[in-house]
Amino acid sequence: MIIKIDFESEVPIYEQLRRQIIEGIALGNLKLGESLPSVRQLAEDIGINLHTVNKAYNELKSDGYLNIDRRKGAVVSETLPESTEDFDKKLEEGFTYLISEAYLRGKKIDDILQLCSGIFKKYIKIDK
Template identity: 40%
Template sequence: MLLTLDLDSEVPIYQQIRDRVVEAIADGELTEGSALPSTRQLAADLAINFHTANKAYDLLRQEGIIRINRKSGAVVRRDPGSGPPAPGYADDWQGRLRTLLAEATVHGVPGEELIQRCGGVLTSFHDQRTTKEPSV
């Protein structure tokens, strides 16, 4: 997995790491059981503070996306085919979606374009998953 970060972005680096890992799982680049680099290795590779990498992994762990074990390190816990979401997840997600759609609306993006873009993103995840070999 190759992470690309924007150091000039207003989005915190730990959030960017979290987002790229989630996108890699949705794209099928990472699957359930895929190992992630240690937080120390990730921090060294990205030339960032260890605590920043640790915060990203902790966020992913709290969300149930990865598990962290002293022996095996950080491992992907869920992928899109691993069953229904945890109770309450859909409601929380809808709240965040509402905010994202509100931002786009405030910036003048028409509703039809929002729907097309959402559909395009969902299709890209499906297309990526069906064309890529899962990494192990």
Template identity: 40%
Template sequence: MFELDVRSRKPIYEQLVDKLKELIISEVLKQDEQLPSVRSLAQQITVNPNTIQKAYRELENQGYIYSVKGRGSFVSPTSPKQNTEKIMKMKNELLKILSEALYLGISADEIIQLIKEAETTVRGGNENDSLT
């Protein structure tokens, strides 16, 4: 479930944060659902509990989860506004990389083609969503 890349330059706790964010955004982890405990998750993916701790704290700071002393950590009620900040970042990053791509001679049409490819990948995983 949690595939971590220890070789990546991105710190493990950040990878965890990203993974968990994805799960929350995609509502695999639903509102107020309990997250695995620090220790159990640490054991499951063989990672230092401190690292999990750090990831959870980060998620709490960013408002994705909340912790209750003695009970555990839970998914926050989703407030769609939280993502605006992330979307802004992503758009900036996109603009940068799109410029690089165009500079390299990749045409707008080719990029649009890639968007279509990406769409099938992303939508493929939850295509029947609207039917539930």
């Protein structure tokens, strides 16, 4: 599992980390039940502070993507969180924002659908 942080980005480091771990699970690079590196290890590998890794791990934990096992450290949850009303709302808002701007910049509906399909298909082969 390779993590790439853009230190120039507006997106906070812990959030970039959180997103890449989620995508890592979706892509199958991280299996359910698999252990993640310790906060210290990962922090050193990336070259950031361990508290920043900790924050990412904790957010993922409270969203249900990770569990903290007292013996094994952070592990990918065996049962991923389900869709909630809040998530659906967040999803719709996110898409609305992206699509409205894409529309103004001349994207056609097929451009959007194709882009989404392409992304989704990278995940669709993974068995949960």
